[in-house]
Amino acid sequence: MTDMTGKFFWYELMTSDPQAALTFYGDVVGWTSKPFGDALNGGTYHVLSGSAGEMGGVMAIPAEARDCGMTPWWGGYIGSADVDRDAERLVAAGGTLMRAPEDIPDVGRFAVMRDPGGAVFMLLKGSSPDAMAAPTPMATGHVGWHELYSGDFDADLAFYTGALGWAKGDAMDMGDMGSYQLVSQSGGSDFASMSGGIMPRPKEMPMPAWLFYFTVGDIDAAVDRVTAGGGTILNGPMEVPGGAWIIQASDPQGAMFALVGSKDAA
Known part of the structure; x- marks a missing residue:
């Protein structure tokens, strides 16, 4: 297994129409999908898999984010061994904490960050003790x-x-x-x-x-x-x-x- 600390390893689409997006990307990229529990907004989260396994998810834009003007976008999660500590460290390095660390049941702990220039990414420490396997370079769907x-x-x-x-x-x-x-x-x-x-x-x-x-x-x-x-x-x-x-x-x-x-x- 590969240590994903400090690396992008999970990719998430927040969209206005999850079912339409799943159909589109399933055809274009070849992803398969399966539902996973409840997303933060109370809707279903769909886990995406490429040729080498799970790599991301699709969910509806949360209501509070939609009300603030969020439009459909792809976000990336960077692995963290300690989300709280890393969030503090990245703020000290010039980043901005957009959403304080919190737990997602059965998933892990995450925080939303913004780099010095304004691009958003997430930190995530999964709740599973097993690290993800890195896909081979240029694996289809990854x-x-x-x-x-x-x-x-x-x-x-x-x-x-x-x-x-x-x-x-x-x-x-x-x-x-x-x-x-x-x-x-x-x-x-x-x-x-x-x-x-x-x-x-x-x-x-x-x-x-x-x-x-x-x-x-x-x-x-x-x-x-x-x-x-x-x-x-x-x-x-x-x-x-x-x-x-x-x-x-x-x-x-x-x-x-x-x-x-x-x-x-x-």
């Missing part, structure tokens, strides 16, 4: 890349590499868009260890946010499934270093997501 559209590039880079212990890889010059800094959540510095990137928030992004790239097979076939299901392609397909192909898209309820795959030979 997250193959993590990308931060940063509201404060220098502060966020220092936050994640300092307080969370991530390692820096190469930085790529994107011209007017600034620098794209590769990062490794596992601490490795070689290209194979890189699990994501941090870049300044482009003007097209309404707010700082993490974007998660779900792994599919042929990217062109995935594009067809996105549009057939009522989603919108925002960018791509585009080839990236290493030979993979990516798209950014929004689902029918408006949540932004991304896919990473390949170009299958004809």
